[in-house]
Amino acid sequence: NAGVTQTPKFRILKIGQSMTLQCTQDMNHNYMYWYRQDPGMGLKLIYYSVGAGITDKGEVPNGYNVSRSTTEDFPLRLELAAPSQTSVYFCASSGDGSYEQYFGPGTRLTVT
Amino acid sequence: RKEVEQDPGPFNVPEGATVAFNCTYSNSASQSFFWYRQDCRKEPKLLMSVYSSGNEDGRFTAQLNRASQYISLLIRDSKLSDSATYLCVVNDSGGYQKVTFGTGTKLQVIP
Numbered sequence: 506n507a508g509v510t511q512t513p514k515f516r517i518l519k520i521g522q523s524m525t526l527q528c529t530q531d532m533n534h535n536y537m538y539w540y541r542q543d544p545g546m547g548l549k550l551i552y553y554s555v556g557a558g559i560t561d562k563g564e565v566p567n568g569y570n571v572s573r574s575t576t577e578d579f580p581l582r583l584e585l586a587a588p589s590q591t592s593v594y595f596c597a598s599s600g601d602g603s604y605e606q607y608f609g610p611g612t613r614l615t616v617t
Numbered sequence: 618r619k620e621v622e623q624d625p626g627p628f629n630v631p632e633g634a635t636v637a638f639n640c641t642y643s644n645s646a647s648q649s650f651f652w653y654r655q656d657c658r659k660e661p662k663l664l665m666s667v668y669s670s671g672n673e674d675g676r677f678t679a680q681l682n683r684a685s686q687y688i689s690l691l692i693r694d695s696k697l698s699d700s701a702t703y704l705c706v707v708n709d710s711g712g713y714q715k716v717t718f719g720t721g722t723k724l725q726v727i728p
Contacts, residue, residue, distance in 0.1 A: 536713070538715075540718075545625070546720060547621075547717075547719055547720040548661070548718040550715065555713055561713070563715075595660055595661070604706075604714055605651065605666070606663075606716065607663075608661050609660060611660050
């Protein structure tokens with residue numbers, strides 16, 4: 506069982522570049538989430554989705570965009586990367602009626 | 618007051634010791650509570666849910682105190698492999714199955 510997968514594992518971006526972080530889950534979960542985790546800080550919710558075609562902002566959405574065209578995929582788009590977006594990005598999913606979230610392995614992003 | 622607060626530690630304990638972590642939460646309407654474990658440079662993984670009556674899973678015991686709005690995690694007979702950061706998680710009142718993560722308590726078990 507793959508669970509939640511994320512690509513790439515690592516990426517270095519220059520200021521102003523754009524990229525898409527990929528997230529796929531094979532558990533047929535409707536709920537999916539993107540978090541960022543800065544050193545010594547808790548996980549901050551960027552965006553979430555409650556099903557295909559439905560997304561909403563979390564706590565720290567500025568500088569990011571998402572889409573959810575299928576149940577399985579929930580990509581996160583960074584436009585005009587800034588050093589403040591240097592972080593570890595985690596994608597997670599949960600099944601209907603459950604607060605238990607399952608995480609992907611993360612993407613370590615550095616913007617220089 | 619932060620929504621979910623934890624002592625960041627680190628807690629340095631010898632193998633075989635018993636260690637306890639507390640976590641306080643601000644939303645009295647919260648109903649779902651969890652402990653996650655996060656190894657260095659890895660993703661968080663669910664350790665255990667916390668039930669109203671308290672629950673145990675092997676060497677791990679979780680307790681909920683609604684009156685004082687805190688949850689606790691007790692680890693008995695600590696192993697080197699228990700070294701990790703333990704995250705307290707509480708459901709949001711805003712729905713959509715959102716949760717709030719604490720910043721974590723770091724545990725280092727020493728030989």
